Amino acid sequence: MLRLSFHLLNLLSEFREVFPSDLLGMPPDRDIDFYIDLEPGTHPISIPPYRMAPTELRELKVQIQELLDKGFIHPSASPWGAPVLFVKKKDGSMRMCIDYRQLNRVTIRNKYPLPRIDDLFDLLQSASVFSKIDLRSGYHKLKIRFEDMPKTVFRTRYGHYEFLVMSFGLTNAPAAFISLMSGVFKPFLDSFVIVLIDDILVYS
Template identity: 55%
Template sequence: MLENLHKKKKELLKEFQDILPDNLPNELPPYRMHQHKIMEEPGSKPTFRAPYRLSPTELVDMKKQIKYLLAKGLIRPSTSPYGVPVLFTPKPDGSLRMCIDYRALNMQTIKNKYPIPRIDDLLDQLRRATVFSKLDPQSGYWQIRMADNSIHKTAFRTRYGSY
């Protein structure tokens, strides 16, 4: 049975290699049936915040990460009226994770009211299951394409420019 599961896993990974690649391509994800849209409350104004003050270490890391994201085609220079700051949080290994502070934008977005499943209901549904799996897509947040009419809302500002 275990060998059969490994075979089935390989078949599934091959079938869905476009959404579960070993390495991410140096480009935006393909257009799919759904793109992420940012819908704002009526009357909202573009969110614009000055860059935060960062340590010398964070500035060096930010330059590296921006260079990497530009090379991957995941960001581009921006002239959007929107723009929010960047901050850093430590990763478990001690390196820095660059985060974009979208809190101001989030305050004026229309919230998705669809109910989240209850954990106890999900556990009830899994009660007789014998096989469990877990997927951890590589940089999953970069694998969902942004709707073209929302891209300008995701601009972030740094002392080196807006992206």
């Protein structure tokens, strides 16, 4: 066991660039960008910011700055605007969520099929070894089409910002991401890899 641990430590040390402490900068250019096609006749929708507790306002400042530092958002003067709210995670920390419900109502749906859970379980019946990979900030790995960036604006008392990368809460985000991941893992799908949005399972 000690020998195995030493081997793993050497392996991790050799490929330490695969496990950075933080992810900065824009994702690379890909064959596709995330897009937001709207129903004909749609006009910009803007919702006032929600009321927040002092602790939420402090967290809002922190998370906005983190997104700015990573290059995932920038200030915007777009007529669009969605409010922000916070959801408490299991570990007690707060996740910033953009309420895109109004935008989602006028977005033309991406019909790319999500995998059926029962079909995935059928593939695993003879497997006994499993390795699960949960992509870090997976949605932020896909750029937004330039002309659609203004539609992603979120409004706060600290300014209006638009996303340059795909954001949580957009109705077509799961379909777009599973399409991207299915393309990446296409040679291995249903052989020893299962992809469910940003979760990857390797089985044998």
